[in-house]
Amino acid sequence: MSGQETADAGRVRSLRTTVLTVALLNLAYMVVEIAVALSIRSVALVADSVDFFEDFAVNLLIFVALGWSLARRARVGKVMAGIIVLPAIAALVMAVVKIGDPEPPAAGALLWTAVGAILVNLVCVGLLSRFRADGGSLTAAAWLAARNDLIAGVVLIALAGATALTASGWADIIVGVLLVVLNGSAAKEVWEAATEEELAAKALAGEFDDD
16 A cells, blocks of 8 residues: 555545544534423524534434445435434424414523534534545535534524513524524435435446446
């Protein structure tokens, strides 16, 4: 094995370790957000947990994809896309139910959970920044998703302030629905990435048949 091949193999191992770390961080904080959301009845936090689940799914898919064939990546990606839809639907149902009783969530718990979300995403952005050009479009998408999640964290902090000032649950419902709408593209993006992998696999199979 040449020096370049050794370096490339080391780079792949480092990328696999990084995306798995990012995936587990997102999964862990998704659990935290859902637990807090259910305890304070926050639609926005449930909706934001969709982002964390999306990032978990995408980074896990990258980890798996580095060792699997294109066709297998595509199948896993489409399964992930289907799973991502579930928490988004749960957040939407919660929003509809809460309209009948718009009790405000605890602003303090909402604030500190949002701060935690920002810190987790900052760590993920830092970890992924070294590999933005590695692993293709999925790795770039993972970095962009983590970066964009920082914006959602800022929105949640603003929501905590609005909730404290208004003592109303309507801000939580509205922000929650907006996040569901914004995050609705998450499953679509993962599905499209998987479809690209599927088409690439078919193209390679066609090239092989032509030979």
